[in-house]
Amino acid sequence: MEEQPTKPAYAPAPPPPAHYAPQQQVAGYGQQPYGMVPAQPMQHGVAPYGRPLGPVGKVRSTWAVIGLSIITFGLYSLYYYFATHEEMKQHSGEGVGGAIGLVLALFTFGLVTPFVLPNEVGNLYARQGRPRPVSATTGLWVLLGSFILIGPLVWLIKTNGALNAYWRSMGAV
Template sequence: MRSTGTCVLLTIVTLGFYSLYWYYKTHEEMKQHTGAGLGGGLALVLSIFVGIVMAFVTPNEVGNLYARRGQAKPVSAATGLWALLLGWFFFVGVIVWFVKTNGALNAYWRSLGAQG
């Protein structure tokens, strides 16, 4: 689990480099947990070269964690529209996207007993 506020702060302080780590680590953890998905290496490469696709892929994979358990997806590929449509308007869309995506991921890990 990763604090949303801390992640935002680290992204700002590191001029965006922390976001690359976040993509790598979260996708690697999801792949290790389910055996499906991009995994960290491919997520990192995509985030560097075609970063906008990650706005759709990441919430889709997070949503799939819930779907595998028969639960409704709190986020999906459509969540990426927040980043795409409002992303560059004072970063409002990117912040909404991250709060929703990271929050859903944290809630999933918490439901499995993770603490943080």
Template sequence: MEEQPVKPMYAPAPPPPAHYAPQQQVVSYGQQPQHPAPQQHMQYGVAPHGRPLGPVGKVRSTWAVLGLSLITFGIYALYYHFATHEEMKQHSGEGVGGAIGLVLYIFTLGLVTPFVLPNEVGNLYARQGRPRPVSATTGLWVLLGWIILVGPLVWLIKTNGALNAYWRSMGAR
């Protein structure tokens, strides 16, 4: 009986086309290789270590947030919490995001959000190696000062002010 040659099940892959070949840079001894500069857009920030960030959020007047929240009986406050959480999530890629921020605000009757929002604002600063102007402990202004109504106002001024300062440092107007 004669043995038949074994046929491979798969044909070998053809070589990649020329346009897929990686470009190699010829560098003489003592020269540094040239790398293209990263693209920077006005609406996008760049972290100090070069990682591109998402779109920059909107600067909101603290007094407008307060006034609109009072005039609309808290409906604007719902929008404010959704929008700020969503902008921070899109910008940094981290955080709870708009939908979860809004759910936290509604289902905890606003008891958790005073801690979460300034914590995320502080994280924006920390990711860039900058000191945190606000943190989760800023939420104590709301809990401890609720009786005389000064605490929530101080919380809003500190938190929204820090967020506005961050957006301005990223190029927002």
């Protein structure tokens, strides 16, 4: 009886094509890079892993957001949460999106949104390897500063200002 050569149970993976390069580490995540991503030249100062996927969002005046929220008894703030989350989701392909952002604002009585919104704004910056001007901890301004009304104002100025600066850096007017 003739023995047939046996194949190993697994075969080693072939080397990646020459146009692939190791994934670069994104500052602030604290994880080692893994996997492979296509190597592409920098375009418009944006790193390959941070290239925008969708349209640029709208620049909103912080004072208009405050004024409209007061005039509409807080209804505009719900629209603001929906619109900003949706724009960030369409732009980067990441985040909770408008519907979930609105649900979070409604069903948590606004306790979660002050942490989620600046965290997603910070993620926009981190995807490009830029330092985060705001993060989830920015939400502490709302939580701890609610008693004197200065905290929510500082939170909105910091968060909306960082988001506006990001949109302007992407070409919004």
